[in-house]
Amino acid sequence: MRCVNIMTANGVQDVRSWEQPIETGKMPESGAEFDAIVVGGGPGGSSAAGYLAKSGAKVLLIEKEVWPRDKICGDAVGGKSLSHVQELGVKADLEATPHFRVTGIMFSSPKGNSVRVPLPEEDVQRLEAGYALPRAQFDSLLFDRCQQLVRDAGGSVIQGGEVRSVLFDDGKGGEDPGEGSGDARHASGLVVRIGGRSGEERTFHSRELVGAGGYRCPVARSVVESSYGEEMVDRDHYCGGYREYWRNVKGCEESSGDIEIHFVDTVIPGYFWLFPVSENVVNVGIGMVMGLMDKQKKKLKALQADVIANHPMFKDRFADAEMVPGSAKGWQLPFGSPRKKADRQPRRSSMNGIRLVGDAASLVDPFSGEG
Structure with a gap:
């Protein structure tokens, strides 16, 4: 793809930064402990890690892929998200990268009738109405900013890290009560394989895990299927x-x-x-x-x-x-739509020591498809 010089917010010429590797520093040693571990470096995981780091937490952020990477999506960033983009320090860089500024939404019916819904003019003028840009760009900008926040706060970042298992105990340092034991279980850490199928496995400890690994998130499966024996996919x-x-x-x-x-x-x-x-x-x-x-x-x-x-x-x-x-x-x-068989709607999204966010928590809007 053709290289284009982009002027970033700090006035530096950048050659399609989203197509470049992201330096994330030294890998943590096996056995390291953290205040929180976030699995998934997409918008939900990066944001969670960034906010935790801004609050002073020592965070481990784990992303399965290695940048640069693509992500399949509709690519729209709605106005509801832009306050977080601003708070995390990414909005100026988003403005500096190629994008489409959304000023309205055009709907059409099966009969061909159409209606245009304009976004609020004051939001458009304040550049707060919405954007559309490839997730390869947006995710790179957000991940790069949030991984820097994590490292500045004393945490660590891993790219190419695949969660092999979630570790549990009884909440008091005793043995794992086992699969299906639900509320008796408490998350205590992760085993992560780094560097592909032949890579080494390392263990990391934390009493707070955030599962943000998308629709196949291994942390979500450990909650929904392994710990409670409930249905993950409907x-x-x-x-x-x-x-x-x-x-x-x-x-x-x-x-x-x-x-x-x-x-x-x-x-x-x-x-x-x-x-x-x-x-x-x-x-x-x-x-x-x-x-x-x-x-x-x-x-x-x-x-x-x-x-x-x-x-x-x-x-x-x-x-x-x-x-x-x-x-x-x-x-x-x-989707976040109600499920007939689920005790928790749309499905279980937390347990002792684990919180799920984004697609991992089945929070996609069933009408618009927004995550």
Whole structure:
């Protein structure tokens, strides 16, 4: 990809920093103790680690991947999130990186009727309405800032760290009461493998764990499945998502404007979206409840291709467009909608010594798909 000089908030020329490695310092030794351990370096985990560090806690932040890395998403950053972006010291850098400024949302119905919902003008003028930019950029900016906060507060950061197991005891330093023992268990640490399948395992201790590892978060599984024997995945409350990046989509050439949400008849009750992420680049995707995908035997990639090629609202807009090679990827979203069988809604998100956040806690908005 072409390198572009970006002027950061401190006036330094930066060459696409989100495509560069992030230096996170020395690995902690096995046996090290922390006030809190955060698993997952996405927006939820990075923010949790950053706020904990700002409060004076000694934090270990663990990310399974190594930067640079991509993350599949719709790429919109809503106004509700921007106060946290500001508090964590990232907003100026976000402004300096290529992005699309959101000023409204365009909705359309299966019959082709449409309505535009403008975002509050005062928020737009204050640059607080919302942005859209690739998660590769946003996550890199946020992780880099928060890992520095963690290290400045005396904590440590690990990239390429895979959680192999969550450690438990009885809350008094005694033996683990075992799987299915629920409230009798208390988290005491983690075993982490560093450097891939042949890497070494290290043990870290803390009485407070934050699980922010996404829809497959190992900390979440240790709570929901291992400790309480409850159902982790309910496909009637999980959404399948599929994303591609496209260039030269008609009506998406500017650097500010509307994001689009289209309720297409073949996708109901999901939706088809067009979220510009920079000038002339668009995140194009589709999402649908996985239980319904199973029943209707639908595949999102084929469904999206059909909408783009044949739907009367979109085929002309994509006539001269081209997909960015390698950008087609899928993922899952655990909704926060009520589940019939769950004692805790949408599912259990905490236990002694563990708190889950973001997708790991099944907190995705079932209408908008926001995490």
